[in-house]
Amino acid sequence: MTLELVRVDDRLIHGQVIVGWGHLLRPETILLVDDEIAANEWEMDLYRMGVPDAMEISFLTVEDAAARMESFANSAERVIVVLGSVDSLARLCDKTSAVRKVNLGGVHFSSERIERLPYVFLSDEEMYRLGTLEQAGIEIVAQDVPTSSAVPFAGLK
Amino acid sequence: MSSRLKGLVVAHDSIGEGLVRAVEKISGVRGVLTAVSNEGCDREKLTELVSDAVEETPTVIFVDLFGGSCCHAAMRAEADGENVAVVTGVNLAMLLHFVHHLDQSAGEAALAAVEIGNRSIKTVTR
Numbered sequence: 001m002t003l004e005l006v007r008v009d010d011r012l013i014h015g016q017v018i019v020g021w022g023h024l025l026r027p028e029t030i031l032l033v034d035d036e037i038a039a040n041e042w043e044m045d046l047y048r049m050g051v052p053d054a055m056e057i058s059f060l061t062v063e064d065a066a067a068r069m070e071s072f073a074n075s076a077e078r079v080i081v082v083l084g085s086v087d088s089l090a091r092l093c094d095k096t097s098a099v100r101k102v103n104l105g106g107v108h109f110s111s112e113r114i115e116r117l118p119y120v121f122l123s124d125e126e127m128y129r130l131g132t133l134e135q136a137g138i139e140i141v142a143q144d145v146p147t148s149s150a151v152p153f154a155g156l157k
Numbered sequence: 158m159s160s161r162l163k164g165l166v167v168a169h170d171s172i173g174e175g176l177v178r179a180v181e182k183i184s185g186v187r188g189v190l191t192a193v194s195n196e197g198c199d200r201e202k203l204t205e206l207v208s209d210a211v212e213e214t215p216t217v218i219f220v221d222l223f224g225g226s227c228c229h230a231a232m233r234a235e236a237d238g239e240n241v242a243v244v245t246g247v248n249l250a251m252l253l254h255f256v257h258h259l260d261q262s263a264g265e266a267a268l269a270a271v272e273i274g275n276r277s278i279k280t281v282t283r
Contacts, residue, residue, distance in 0.1 A: 047229075108197055
């Protein structure tokens with residue numbers, strides 16, 4: 001299993017991912033899974049820019065990621081997967097069982113969301129969808145950076 | 158030059174606010190720099206805050222970390238605006254120079270900021 005981190009973070013690839021988790025996990029590949037970004041060359045360039053030379057970055061739609069997730073999970077490569085939303089995560093997990101553990105790294109405020117942690121705001125629908133994933137055996141843990149305490153999904157109510 | 162430049166410092170936590178306050182204290186120049194923090198913002202919200210702060214005015218956007226969320230938001234605002242330039246690795250030296258050199262294009266001011274900023278970084282250990 002070399003999906004080192006499967007992270008939901010609406011800032012996608014940024015300091016916490018590259019510096020915080022990247023330093024600890026030393027990923028060889030980062031997969032940015034987002035339908036909109038994967039269709040926008042300009043946005044892809046933006047995210048390529050901040051990735052160190054030692055890391056590969058790939059941009060995939062949820063559909064393409066689902067098709068390849070098993071092979072990433074079974075490869076010798078250390079991979080970090082970043083998704084921009086609970087919706088992308090739920091759609092990914094509907095199509096593949098390769099994801100066994102999920103990190104909620106940053107879901108910020110919007111009008112329909114409630115604060116669960118200072119860096120995790122979730123709507124009731126998002127809570128429900130995450131709950132469904134957890135019932136299916138996927139471990140869900142909130143943790144923004146490796147040095148902060150990990151909060152299990154049950155602690156987010 | 159139709160209107161004078163202004164500067165926007167887009168950075169993590171309270172870095173921007175601290176830098177703007179320090180520049181005002183040191184230089185006495187007020188009203189040129191504005192701070193935007195990425196705290197609590199997803200990418201759309203931060204891009205909106207930066208774009209709203211740029212308005213139609215020629216602006217240099219200073220960000221702290223190359224390739225980070227502030228940098229991404231600044232580059233989106235730059236792509237949407239005219240006479241907007243982005244400089245990464247903001248430091249006090251470049252801002253102090255900037256607030257006294259506002260009668261130029263954003264691109265010229267950005268190049269000068271990079272030069273001044275770089276020049277101020279050195280080891281003084283003997």
